[in-house]
Amino acid sequence: MVALPKQMAYLKKMRWAASDEERCGVRSWRWESKVDFDFKQSTVTLAEVAAAAGVGESTVSRVLRNEGSFSRKARERVMEAVERLGYVPNRIAGTLASAGSRLVAFVIPSLSNIVFPDVLRGASGVLEANRHQAVFSVTDYDPQREEALVAAMLAWRPTAVMLAGFEHSEGTLKMLRASGCRVAEVLDVDGTAVDLAVGFSNRAAGRASAEFLLKRGYRRIGYVGHELERDTRAGKRFAGFCETLASGGSPLVAREICSGASSVESGRLGLERLLARHADLDAVYFSNDDMALGGYFHCLAWGIAIPSQLAIFGYNGLDIGRVTPQPLSTIRTPRVRTGQLAAELVVTNAPPQVVDLGFELVEGATA
Amino acid sequence: MVALPKQMAYLKKMRWAASDEERCGVRSWRWESKVDFDFKQSTVTLAEVAAAAGVGESTVSRVLRNEGSFSRKARERVMEAVERLGYVPNRIAGTLASAGSRLVAFVIPSLSNIVFPDVLRGASGVLEANRHQAVFSVTDYDPQREEALVAAMLAWRPTAVMLAGFEHSEGTLKMLRASGCRVAEVLDVDGTAVDLAVGFSNRAAGRASAEFLLKRGYRRIGYVGHELERDTRAGKRFAGFCETLASGGSPLVAREICSGASSVESGRLGLERLLARHADLDAVYFSNDDMALGGYFHCLAWGIAIPSQLAIFGYNGLDIGRVTPQPLSTIRTPRVRTGQLAAELVVTNAPPQVVDLGFELVEGATA
DNA sequence: ATTTGTTTTGGCAGCGCTACCATTTTTGAC
DNA sequence: GTCAAAAATGGTAGCGCTGCCAAAACAAAT
Numbered sequence A, B: 001m002v003a004l005p006k007q008m009a010y011l012k013k014m015r016w017a018a019s020d021e022e023r024c025g026v027r028s029w030r031w032e033s034k035v036d037f038d039f040k041q042s043t044v045t046l047a048e049v050a051a052a053a054g055v056g057e058s059t060v061s062r063v064l065r066n067e068g069s070f071s072r073k074a075r076e077r078v079m080e081a082v083e084r085l086g087y088v089p090n091r092i093a094g095t096l097a098s099a100g101s102r103l104v105a106f107v108i109p110s111l112s113n114i115v116f117p118d119v120l121r122g123a124s125g126v127l128e129a130n131r132h133q134a135v136f137s138v139t140d141y142d143p144q145r146e147e148a149l150v151a152a153m154l155a156w157r158p159t160a161v162m163l164a165g166f167e168h169s170e171g172t173l174k175m176l177r178a179s180g181c182r183v184a185e186v187l188d189v190d191g192t193a194v195d196l197a198v199g200f201s202n203r204a205a206g207r208a209s210a211e212f213l214l215k216r217g218y219r220r221i222g223y224v225g226h227e228l229e230r231d232t233r234a235g236k237r238f239a240g241f242c243e244t245l246a247s248g249g250s251p252l253v254a255r256e257i258c259s260g261a262s263s264v265e266s267g268r269l270g271l272e273r274l275l276a277r278h279a280d281l282d283a284v285y286f287s288n289d290d291m292a293l294g295g296y297f298h299c300l301a302w303g304i305a306i307p308s309q310l311a312i313f314g315y316n317g318l319d320i321g322r323v324t325p326q327p328l329s330t331i332r333t334p335r336v337r338t339g340q341l342a343a344e345l346v347v348t349n350a351p352p353q354v355v356d357l358g359f360e361l362v363e364g365a366t367a
Numbered sequence C: 001a002t003t004t005g006t007t008t009t010g011g012c013a014g015c016g017c018t019a020c021c022a023t024t025t026t027t028g029a030c
Numbered sequence D: 001g002t003c004a005a006a007a008a009t010g011g012t013a014g015c016g017c018t019g020c021c022a023a024a025a026c027a028a029a030t
Helices: A046-053 A057-065 A072-085 A091-098 A115-129 A143-154 A170-179 A202-215 A232-247 A264-277 A289-302 A335-347 B046-053 B057-065 B072-085 B091-098 B115-129 B143-154 B170-179 B202-215 B232-247 B264-277 B289-302 B335-347
Strands: A027-030 A103-108 A133-138 A160-164 A182-186 A196-199 A221-226 A254-258 A283-286 A311-313 A330-332 A353-356 A360-362 B027-030 B103-108 B133-138 B160-164 B182-186 B196-199 B221-226 B254-258 B283-286 B311-313 B330-332 B353-356 B360-362
Touching: A046 A057, A046 A072, A057 A072, A091 B091, A103 A115, A103 A143, A115 A133, A115 A160, A115 A335, A115 B133, A133 A143, A133 B115, A133 B133, A143 A160, A143 A170, A160 A170, A160 A335, A170 A182, A182 A335, A196 A335, A202 A232, A202 A283, A202 A311, A202 A330, A202 A360, A221 A232, A221 A264, A221 A289, A254 A264, A264 A283, A264 A289, A283 A289, A289 A311, A335 A353, B046 B057, B046 B072, B057 B072, B103 B115, B103 B143, B115 B133, B115 B160, B115 B335, B133 B143, B143 B160, B143 B170, B160 B170, B160 B335, B170 B182, B182 B335, B196 B335, B202 B232, B202 B283, B202 B311, B202 B330, B202 B360, B221 B232, B221 B264, B221 B289, B254 B264, B264 B283, B264 B289, B283 B289, B289 B311, B335 B353
Parallel strands: A103 A133, A103 A160, A160 A182, A182 A196, A196 A353, A221 A254, A221 A283, A283 A311, B103 B133, B103 B160, B160 B182, B182 B196, B196 B353, B221 B254, B221 B283, B283 B311
Antiparallel strands: A027 B353, A330 A360, A353 B027, B330 B360
């Protein structure tokens, strides 16, 4: 059912361009398609191309895949026919016949958290260069959905499935193992891989952050994060962080967990709430850079001096953090590289392995 | 369908083992897989399930798709066999036999520009709810690549193809029209649609921004943008902006075009360069919020008072702009909704139409 | 019981392509 | 020319599933 919003509150606000067309409002109109409205697939098949070119089907197939041997003349005739008929190969049929889908499935927690688009971006280039294609779906950090989506993905007989981290339901793991396709678990190395894993240690990142803050002399340290049960990698960072703080003799003073996904706004609100309870903190660790930026903005807005009055530390190393008036202190992670490498391992059919790409601590100016 | 195992032990308490290996470096090791390293696809077929269940193939097919009629008993026997054998349906074969891929192809310019993940996010939910799947590839704003990628996508006989905007190569258009699959062009309405279009008017957004700035009394206005030939929607905004400025009697004073994609850093550098040439500007329009944030940070860092000394105006209405110390003045666009609606139109096989979802001007505090 | 109508079932022909193999044509060395 | 080796070609059997159809089983009404 097409649900066209009839009246949206925000539209009333303003009207522009009284002159010609009214563009700002919701508007919709029919457009007489030149396309035949009976949307059936164009049905030029390889057999038809073969007939048109006056060669056998096998020859057409070989020419099109540039594989096996065929004469220059055959090639020309085939290409001519392909062009003339507007033939588009059917990979569905091709895959069924040859058992090689060249499809790589991504089952990721979210598209809002820039981390995952980054991985997709890295992988996407490599896949394309190797004539593979990316399919994806979004779990919203829900293991149940992940399981259902993995099942759906496997139905496409992908070359590989890529998932975030190691925490999956038993059912998911079982399916993956039974599927026979490659599995790449990315963005973490703290756990047991099914097959391939590419990423970095979140726990170590948490520890490194704590160590840095301690070394800088901060002692009353707090944490602002988002839902940890869902984002298990953030949970691991937090655990590593607390661990090192504790063994350093300055255990975490307080934490504020914001419900929902991480966001700049959550970070800002989280810090506000945390400081309301503990005004004497001298440093705050955030679950990631988005959250940290929110904290940073809070401080800017309220005139809290950074880092003398309060230090801020994030995670991810987003580009934006390098351009803020004071560069954000954070840990930069090779997310794009993670996607690239995972894709490379998959397309080269590399043996099972875990690759730790490490991370880089960016000192910045906020801690 | 594969029965999904119930309990998930996915939250197997992670062990935060003591300080063992140093995780921060690059490291990689082999892991002895329990999976047979001959990665052949599991080969349980529907026929085998039928045999195991003691029913015909058709019955299995009907049960699995929950379509047509079958007895309760048949259902039970089939499900039991499916579970016991770990059968995963093969959609490749299913699609070939039934001509309905339930695949929606996205050919988008970029994953770095948050706009596109937003659209994907909106579409993704709707598609999933309708048992469709998203395939995507990235053109990097290159029409040639777009053409190649569309061709590759069409080989999967998708239900629909979604593209950004209306500017496509002749070849792309021809293929799309000939493909017989639905086409949705998103994020713009200023142009001629092939089939479906969902978005908002970039021209009008540019005009609205200019009108707003003029109304606020700014007269010496500049522009900082990124490569316009590539991002045609940004180009349309710019055109609309200049148009209104000119007809308002205060034509654009200067512009600074940064090479490469839009980014916070480009915005900062761009503003710096622009001000070096024209110190007397009283407002700057940016090609989008990322760029505008960069400009905002530049001002913060250099003590340029906003908006009294210099006004800043962006485009997109990113969340982050609402949380900066001064909320960013910008135009908020319904990107997620665009993805949703486009997906809805596609899955409901709605007639060809263009839907303008409008936009909202956010006054903010920077202009 | 018999008839009529309804539900359930299984067989099988493709879907469009590739893999394999057998056949034909070409090439090159004598 | 001849002959063996190599290159080029075409026929055809599936890949795993769904759609169609006829057959079988069951139910309801006489």
